[in-house]
Amino acid sequence: MCWLICRRSGSAAAFVLAAAVTAAAQSVDPSALLKPPTDSWLTYHGDYSGRHHSTLTQVTPATVGQLGLAWAFQTGQAQQIKATPILANGVVYVTTPDNLWAIDARSGRQIWRYTHPMNDGFHIGHRGAAVSKDLVYLTTPDAHLLALDARDGTVKWDVVIADAKKGYWSTNAPLLIRNHLIVGVSGDFDNLPGILRSFDADTGAPQWTFYSTPPPDTPGSVSGGATGGQMWMTGTYDPDLNLLFVGTGNPTPVLNGEARPGDNRWTGSIVALNPDTGTMAWGFQASPHDTHDWDAAEVPVLVDAEFGGVQRKLLLQASRNGYYFVLDRTTGKNLLTTPFATVNWASGVDEAGRPSPNPAKEPARDGRLVAPDEAGGTNYRSPSFDPATGLLIVSAHDAYGIYFFKKEHGRYGWAGADYTVHGRGVLRALDYRTGQVRWSHDLHGGAGAAGVLTTAAGLTFSGDSANSAMALRTSDGATLWHAGIGRVGNAPITYELDGRQYVLFGGGSALYAFALPVPR
Amino acid sequence: MRPAPPATQQSYTRDQIETGRTRFAAQCGFCHGRDAAGGEGGTDLTRSALVAEDVRGDKIGPLLRSGRPDKGMPAFTLPAADLTAIVAFVHDQRAEAAAATGGRRAVDLADLQTGNAAAGQRYFEAACARCHSPAGDLKGVATRYQGLPLLQRMLYPGSGGRGAGPAPTPPAVRVTLRDGRVVTGTLAYRDEFTISLTDSDGWRRSWPANQVTYTVDDRLQAHVEQLGKYTDADMHDVLAYLQTLR
Numbered sequence: 001m002c003w004l005i006c007r008r009s010g011s012a013a014a015f016v017l018a019a020a021v022t023a024a025a026q027s028v029d030p031s032a033l034l035k036p037p038t039d040s041w042l043t044y045h046g047d048y049s050g051r052h053h054s055t056l057t058q059v060t061p062a063t064v065g066q067l068g069l070a071w072a073f074q075t076g077q078a079q080q081i082k083a084t085p086i087l088a089n090g091v092v093y094v095t096t097p098d099n100l101w102a103i104d105a106r107s108g109r110q111i112w113r114y115t116h117p118m119n120d121g122f123h124i125g126h127r128g129a130a131v132s133k134d135l136v137y138l139t140t141p142d143a144h145l146l147a148l149d150a151r152d153g154t155v156k157w158d159v160v161i162a163d164a165k166k167g168y169w170s171t172n173a174p175l176l177i178r179n180h181l182i183v184g185v186s187g188d189f190d191n192l193p194g195i196l197r198s199f200d201a202d203t204g205a206p207q208w209t210f211y212s213t214p215p216p217d218t219p220g221s222v223s224g225g226a227t228g229g230q231m232w233m234t235g236t237y238d239p240d241l242n243l244l245f246v247g248t249g250n251p252t253p254v255l256n257g258e259a260r261p262g263d264n265r266w267t268g269s270i271v272a273l274n275p276d277t278g279t280m281a282w283g284f285q286a287s288p289h290d291t292h293d294w295d296a297a298e299v300p301v302l303v304d305a306e307f308g309g310v311q312r313k314l315l316l317q318a319s320r321n322g323y324y325f326v327l328d329r330t331t332g333k334n335l336l337t338t339p340f341a342t343v344n345w346a347s348g349v350d351e352a353g354r355p356s357p358n359p360a361k362e363p364a365r366d367g368r369l370v371a372p373d374e375a376g377g378t379n380y381r382s383p384s385f386d387p388a389t390g391l392l393i394v395s396a397h398d399a400y401g402i403y404f405f406k407k408e409h410g411r412y413g414w415a416g417a418d419y420t421v422h423g424r425g426v427l428r429a430l431d432y433r434t435g436q437v438r439w440s441h442d443l444h445g446g447a448g449a450a451g452v453l454t455t456a457a458g459l460t461f462s463g464d465s466a467n468s469a470m471a472l473r474t475s476d477g478a479t480l481w482h483a484g485i486g487r488v489g490n491a492p493i494t495y496e497l498d499g500r501q502y503v504l505f506g507g508g509s510a511l512y513a514f515a516l517p518v519p520r
Numbered sequence: 521m522r523p524a525p526p527a528t529q530q531s532y533t534r535d536q537i538e539t540g541r542t543r544f545a546a547q548c549g550f551c552h553g554r555d556a557a558g559g560e561g562g563t564d565l566t567r568s569a570l571v572a573e574d575v576r577g578d579k580i581g582p583l584l585r586s587g588r589p590d591k592g593m594p595a596f597t598l599p600a601a602d603l604t605a606i607v608a609f610v611h612d613q614r615a616e617a618a619a620a621t622g623g624r625r626a627v628d629l630a631d632l633q634t635g636n637a638a639a640g641q642r643y644f645e646a647a648c649a650r651c652h653s654p655a656g657d658l659k660g661v662a663t664r665y666q667g668l669p670l671l672q673r674m675l676y677p678g679s680g681g682r683g684a685g686p687a688p689t690p691p692a693v694r695v696t697l698r699d700g701r702v703v704t705g706t707l708a709y710r711d712e713f714t715i716s717l718t719d720s721d722g723w724r725r726s727w728p729a730n731q732v733t734y735t736v737d738d739r740l741q742a743h744v745e746q747l748g749k750y751t752d753a754d755m756h757d758v759l760a761y762l763q764t765l766r
Contacts, residue, residue, distance in 0.1 A: 077597075078594065078595055078596055078597040079594070080594060118546075119546065120541075120542040120543075120545045120546045121545075121546060122545070122546065122549055122550040123546045123547055123550075124550035124551070141546065188560065189549075189553070189554065189559065293560065342748070344748075360752070365631045366631055366632055366633075366634040366752075366756055367627070367631075367632065367671065367752075367755070367756075368752050369675070369747065369750055369752055369755050371747075371748075374560065374561065375561065400675075400747045402671065402672075402675070404625075404627050404631070406631065408626070409625075409626075414553070414558070414559065414560075414625070416625075417558065417564075417625035417626070417627055419668075419672060419679070419680070420561070420679065421672065421675045421676045421679050421747060422675075422676040422679060422743070422744055422747060424744075442712070444710065444711040444712055445711075446592065464711060464712060466711035466712075467711060468711065468712070468713060470712075479712065482712070482713055484713070487589075
């Protein structure tokens, strides 16, 4: 196109040059993720650290009570938004299974929408999109990875991540590291090896595959016959160490532990991988020999801070099994293991810092009363780390379930039965050094669905288990603002456009952007 | 514990059932399992009381349209043909499960007979008798509920869905307004910001929670506290004791 136009007159060439510069500015440079600008939210966690924290301070504890609706976007679907939106170049991208919307962040109007062809993969939820250069990426229930043109949503390429016919599906928000687009899948209902894959972000060409559990009958397997360990959540990344951190899922068969003796590495674990090769640097197993569906897929939050009198590179995880872990992320060495929600399944903590599963709490023919339940002490919902207070704020869940397994349940897929008895959602602020609860905020219902966002102004944004988006004071958890927009099903994000700070929530099947009134 | 066959024999075409299999897998399969016999969080529909009573979607259809938000089930907007297909598939799976034994999530009455009724009675008298009595509210409880539904109801009433009997009566609420007037009723809704009750005439009344004072007589809280006290043996013993209350 340029070749044709460039032969025209001088003034037209100058115009084209200006247009080209503008076009280039629309493209997202992958290196921007190393220091994300405050007018964007370029990746699922906002940055590589997974802290879900913003430096923006226009909205303060003193003014947050004046937050008003700037715009709302209705998807028009029954399906709840469970995705954390991303924002690049003034465009919001948000997903539900099979769907991706591009929305003008200034007006809340749709720019384009992509809808994937009907398929029979699980449509349980979707976590979000990713961007690089002029492409937007979407994973699908039939385990494809699509690259769409950010301008109009047309499909540029479409690759298969894993075989959906075997039972894989994807809800994953991909993670971009340079030219590596790292994508996970789910697959709990079939005995499938856990896989994480990297694709060339420009072309979709496969780069590497990491197996958390090897394909069955692999020589030298350390999994004890377990499959599973799916990496369905978005990982985090330390550019200095060049390590990608990702949580792995529960083993399969899920409740039948007899079929897979031993620890079942590397299920229920946090693993550190080289993003260029997929090679594992270290692993820490949060749930050895899990028999309760407690993956360790929850966000591995990266914090550089003092621990035990020494400045360290830390990794914090509030895990689905109800325990809070602090690791040294250079080596994977455990520094702290302590519960943050009601637990009764471990008989202690071993020398490596791993909770030791009590065999008496494994699912049994007559039932075992176990805390937490299958939904876990927390789940996919993003926690947030606030550097000023040193608090990791987690959407916790105190719950009991009854777990059954008998031989007749077999060795495939779920292979057992479990039923939630009771659960209560509560937002907990943990001191990152000790895991001690500094404050709790009741969420008025069962497990919450909302993630957490903190800002440098001392505000915590989240949602309760009932009907409201909320702003709390980070120091003590006091409520400063709320809006009954429906159940918040994702993690709020914040950004500044045209000098105005927005906070964006998903409530029900709509997005709501809040901001302070514009001075008149 | 096998549900009774549906009152009306229902037949569906193979095409409907196969379409239903695809639509069910996509929309329902994660929670209820691709085979409808239970998945992550959702119940085994092949043993569901509601499915057993359903005739051509007359129970399933309204439930899908409204959802069960309190149980985490969303509402679904489905074309009529998809709904019919899903209903066809669920009934077909139910018929298959009824013909098979040892289902994926099956918990049978015989599985739960490991407790000691005498020990359960002692535990009951110490822990439960403040609110319950074998000659009063629990008289004949074992004829009304058996097996897993009885265990679920014992641990936390309402946790077992319809199979475990009716939802417990909402707690009594007493709201004191700023002018001193008192309004009483049963709890309709409560969150951090709103308190709602249903008054004796059946009207819903709500107030901002920070503009009134209120008390809720939530007796079920004792069940929540008990969950942290039971050993597994206690749980099975109390169940054994309840099974004697016929």
